Amino acid sequence: MFFRIMDRSRMPDLVRGLAAEYEVIGPIAKDGKFVFGKVEDPSDLRLDYDTTLLPPKKLFFPPEEQMMRFRVADNEVVDDEVYAAPRVVFGLHSCDINGLLLMDNVFMRDYEDPYYRARRESTLLVGVSCTSSETCFCNAWGTDEVHWGFDIFLTDLGDRYFVSVQSVKGAELLDRHVESREITSEDTEEFQSVTAAFKDSFSETLDTSQLPLLLDAKFNSPMWDELGDRCLSCGACSMVCPTCYCFDVVDRLAPDQKSGARERRWDSCQFGEFAAVAHGQNFRESRASRVKYRYYHKQWGYLSKFERVLCVGCGRCQRACLAGISPREVVKALETGGVQ
Amino acid sequence: MAPRVVVIGLASDFGCQVQMTNIEDHLLEVLGLIDLTYWQLASSGHMPDEYDVAIVEGAATTQEHLDLLRRVRETAGVVIAIGSCAVTGGISAIANAAGIEEGFALVYGERGRVALGRVAPASVVSVIDVDYIVPGCPIDTDEFLHVLSRALHGLRDKTPRQPMCFACKTRENVCFFEKGQLCLGVVTRSGCHARCVTLGRPCTGCRGIAPEANLPAARIVFEDHGFDAERALSYISLYNTNEEVVL
Amino acid sequence: MKTALAYQQAGVNPYRPWPARITSILDLTEKEKLFELRIIDDEVRGAFSFDSGQFVELSIFGVGEAPISISSAPSKQGFIELCVREAGDVTSALHAKRCGDIVGIRGPFGRGFPMQEMKGHDVLLVAGGLGIAPLKSLINHIHDERHEFGKVTILYGARNPDEILFRYQFDMWKHRDDFELILTVDVPDDTWTDEVGRVTRLFEMIEIDPKKTYGAICGPPVMYRYVIDEMRRKEMDVDRIYVSFERRMKCGIGKCGHCGVGHQYTCIDGPVFNYWEAMNLQEAI
Numbered sequence: 001m002f003f004r005i006m007d008r009s010r011m012p013d014l015v016r017g018l019a020a021e022y023e024v025i026g027p028i029a030k031d032g033k034f035v036f037g038k039v040e041d042p043s044d045l046r047l048d049y050d051t052t053l054l055p056p057k058k059l060f061f062p063p064e065e066q067m068m069r070f071r072v073a074d075n076e077v078v079d080d081e082v083y084a085a086p087r088v089v090f091g092l093h094s095c096d097i098n099g100l101l102l103m104d105n106v107f108m109r110d111y112e113d114p115y116y117r118a119r120r121e122s123t124l125l126v127g128v129s130c131t132s133s134e135t136c137f138c139n140a141w142g143t144d145e146v147h148w149g150f151d152i153f154l155t156d157l158g159d160r161y162f163v164s165v166q167s168v169k170g171a172e173l174l175d176r177h178v179e180s181r182e183i184t185s186e187d188t189e190e191f192q193s194v195t196a197a198f199k200d201s202f203s204e205t206l207d208t209s210q211l212p213l214l215l216d217a218k219f220n221s222p223m224w225d226e227l228g229d230r231c232l233s234c235g236a237c238s239m240v241c242p243t244c245y246c247f248d249v250v251d252r253l254a255p256d257q258k259s260g261a262r263e264r265r266w267d268s269c270q271f272g273e274f275a276a277v278a279h280g281q282n283f284r285e286s287r288a289s290r291v292k293y294r295y296y297h298k299q300w301g302y303l304s305k306f307e308r309v310l311c312v313g314c315g316r317c318q319r320a321c322l323a324g325i326s327p328r329e330v331v332k333a334l335e336t337g338g339v340q
Numbered sequence: 341m342a343p344r345v346v347v348i349g350l351a352s353d354f355g356c357q358v359q360m361t362n363i364e365d366h367l368l369e370v371l372g373l374i375d376l377t378y379w380q381l382a383s384s385g386h387m388p389d390e391y392d393v394a395i396v397e398g399a400a401t402t403q404e405h406l407d408l409l410r411r412v413r414e415t416a417g418v419v420i421a422i423g424s425c426a427v428t429g430g431i432s433a434i435a436n437a438a439g440i441e442e443g444f445a446l447v448y449g450e451r452g453r454v455a456l457g458r459v460a461p462a463s464v465v466s467v468i469d470v471d472y473i474v475p476g477c478p479i480d481t482d483e484f485l486h487v488l489s490r491a492l493h494g495l496r497d498k499t500p501r502q503p504m505c506f507a508c509k510t511r512e513n514v515c516f517f518e519k520g521q522l523c524l525g526v527v528t529r530s531g532c533h534a535r536c537v538t539l540g541r542p543c544t545g546c547r548g549i550a551p552e553a554n555l556p557a558a559r560i561v562f563e564d565h566g567f568d569a570e571r572a573l574s575y576i577s578l579y580n581t582n583e584e585v586v587l
Numbered sequence: 588m589k590t591a592l593a594y595q596q597a598g599v600n601p602y603r604p605w606p607a608r609i610t611s612i613l614d615l616t617e618k619e620k621l622f623e624l625r626i627i628d629d630e631v632r633g634a635f636s637f638d639s640g641q642f643v644e645l646s647i648f649g650v651g652e653a654p655i656s657i658s659s660a661p662s663k664q665g666f667i668e669l670c671v672r673e674a675g676d677v678t679s680a681l682h683a684k685r686c687g688d689i690v691g692i693r694g695p696f697g698r699g700f701p702m703q704e705m706k707g708h709d710v711l712l713v714a715g716g717l718g719i720a721p722l723k724s725l726i727n728h729i730h731d732e733r734h735e736f737g738k739v740t741i742l743y744g745a746r747n748p749d750e751i752l753f754r755y756q757f758d759m760w761k762h763r764d765d766f767e768l769i770l771t772v773d774v775p776d777d778t779w780t781d782e783v784g785r786v787t788r789l790f791e792m793i794e795i796d797p798k799k800t801y802g803a804i805c806g807p808p809v810m811y812r813y814v815i816d817e818m819r820r821k822e823m824d825v826d827r828i829y830v831s832f833e834r835r836m837k838c839g840i841g842k843c844g845h846c847g848v849g850h851q852y853t854c855i856d857g858p859v860f861n862y863w864e865a866m867n868l869q870e871a872i
Contacts, residue, residue, distance in 0.1 A: 320505075
């Protein structure tokens with residue numbers, strides 16, 4: 001990796017330059033909040049955003065997507081091509097880049113998912129440093145830092161950006177569209193102090209010791225019943241999660257019933273029929289068992305395969321949950337016993 | 341042989357049948373698959389004695405309706421209830437909220453003439469077993485086509501059972517509770533793509549209470565946001581007086 | 588884990604089913620039929636190899652997909668047999684198909700029985716109801732390579748005689764001396780001459796050498812615990828008892844998340860687990 005310094009005032013140049021070659025997507029304002037949307041003008045880009053309503057997973061794994069078109073008569077696939085336009089996602093926080101890396105493990109390893117891969121490979125990622133908010137707990141998992149998976153990462157040093165360049169494309173884009181200079185030891189020192197201040201800004205440090213083990217040891221804890229009683233089974237947590245990848249598959253016939261499309265949609269393990277088989281058996285009938293499974297899979301199931309927890313501490317699920325269930329609270333309950 | 345289909349309207353504003361005519365783009369394709377022998381809104385003929393599929397809109401408000409529904413159930417292999425009135429009682433069933441007699445007197449006065457055979461409004465679903473439902477006020481044409489397609493192919497009813505917040509999240513709507521407004525999406529059956537909320541209006545519950553809604557937990561949510569259970573229930577009763585809802 | 592060659596080639600969409608023709612349909616019971624399928628593409632068919640206990644995703648466009656374990660033996664080349672109960676939309680649509688119709692197949696997926704490991708050992712197979720479907724592949728495989736295995740004992744229970752699957756074959760096998768086969772039903776009829784009662788009751792009728800026996804169990808979820816208890820009573824090792832699970836699945840390839848069992852996915856980590864693994868899977872048994 002190499003580093004450059006870019007003057008803050010150059011930011012519009014960079015965005016305009018990228019927009020000349022790519023579709024640029026970044027955090028933009030919506031109804032008092034932020035979403036990842038098309039950046040029409042550099043002034044749309046709100047790099048001061050706290051978080052977005054949906055994570056960037058929607059750009060790679062859309063809420064609803066056509067997998068293939070088919071013909072009924074001979075059960076044949078007519079079209080399963082994936083068309084992905086070149087684009088740049090600008091302004092990702094480290095939690096969200098880490099979220100994509102966790103999704104990559106699922107979709108780009110064994111049995112590669114062609115839909116996800118096509119979008120992922122056609123997209124450049126530009127990260128940007130952030131400030132912690134009340135619902136953030138990325139510091140618990142080390143996802144407050146990101147070491148790979150981006151093309152360029154911009155750390156805000158006030159009047160300038162400390163630019164980490166990771167890919168050839170990132171280097172070319174920077175070179176082509178914006179004036180930058182080499183880093184000095186003062187820049188690096190300031191980068192370190194900004195990073196340290198960020199780490200100190202979190203309101204608490206979550207104790208996550210022995211978490212997978214505790215999930216098994218406290219599998220029958222009454223805490224799950226308490227959480228189950230509160231859970232609305234609405235699935236909001238799964239939708240807004242940057243790492244929830246579960247989906248349902250449905251066939252939709254065209255009105256003439258002769259052709260149709262096989263589609264997939266985001267699903268949630270909190271829905272009652274998520275684990276029900278065709279002849280009636282439901283392996284997770286109670287709300288408590290479903291709430292528990294969400295955490296069991298994130299902190300242990302995924303970890304058992306990829307050695308990382310399936311959470312980046314973005315806090316979106318806590319914000320989205322009307323019942324106020326938060327992963328921080330669940331982790332604390334596991335560590336100390338008892339739900340607050 | 342194409343299945344013989346009848347479309348029947350009970351007490352309602354026929355809005356869902358109007359929605360069916362709005363399928364315009366695909367209506368002819370759909371009509372090519374079925375033998376539409378009777379459509380109350382669009383035809384002047386009489387209902388035949390035999391048919392395979394009955395699509396019923398509206399709530400039962402007279403003895404004649406009740407008798408008709410029982411006959412429909414005996415005759416049709418497949419019954420599809422469409423719209424809030426048929427599925428949850430909808431607007432028609434609001435008459436039950438204050439008590440049917442009291443309500444009648446309130447609206448029409450002491451000397452109001454009582455319609456012959458008048459009964460307390462009831463959803464189709466509460467009178468007979470139905471095979472498929474298309475909830476909503478009015479129905480969504482895409483959902484209707486999808487359900488009709490499933491019915492024609494003998495596939496099971498797959499109306500979503502969970503409340504709709506998840507769908508609202510995928511549309512990136514800001515939650516109405518955050519804006520201090522009461523929204524019934526938290527207990528209402530999904531399947532509408534959170535259309536109203538996306539257009540800027542809180543959910544009024546026209547698709548009925550989601551079978552998987554956690555009502556006691558929702559009560560706490562309502563109360564935490566400054567809406568007591570009574571107020572929430574009065575919102576819910578707009579479309580859901582046909583069944584007792586306990587928060 | 589065996590996977591069809593095509594999936595290992597870059598650019599192949601693992602969600603895309605291969606057209607397969609139904610070459611034979613056999614009515615087994617009122618609700619179960621045995622379908623024989625032949626993948627139409629020569630290359631894909633040639634590359635299709637599997638282990639007993641693996642499954643395929645059966646695809647009927649317009650209806651959906653369902654995971655179905657393969658009932659035929661891996662040694663049967665060119666054809667795949669699926670024993671299917673009419674239970675949901677996909678299986679009902681399959682039941683409505685006729686010989687010559689085309690359906691879709693993806694797979695084989697999952698981890699099957701450890702066939703290499705089991706060779707040279709005695710085998711005790713216990714099936715309940717439709718659980719015979721995946722075990723049938725193993726049974727046929729053992730039959731085809733009988734000399735590779737020691738003593739083979741099959742215990743098979745169903746609710747009533749009409750629900751005993753593959754009875755035409757088992758009735759013949761009862762008289763063979765290279766298989767010990769015991770059938771039982773909960774509710775017998777006038778014609779029933781075999782055992783009556785739960786499959787667990789049959790354990791008192793058999794003798795096994797726990798030091799050299801592999802167990803394989805498949806049946807309704809409630810059955811596992813009781814059968815495992817009996818096997819443990821016979822002092823069989825926990826890691827030589829294999830169980831096959833059924834869970835809801837959409838993708839079959841470890842993505843859609845539906846088949847989670849404890850910290851594993853049934854589709855890629857199972858559906859066959861040894862009992863030691865299963866013991867350590869929450870909510871598995």
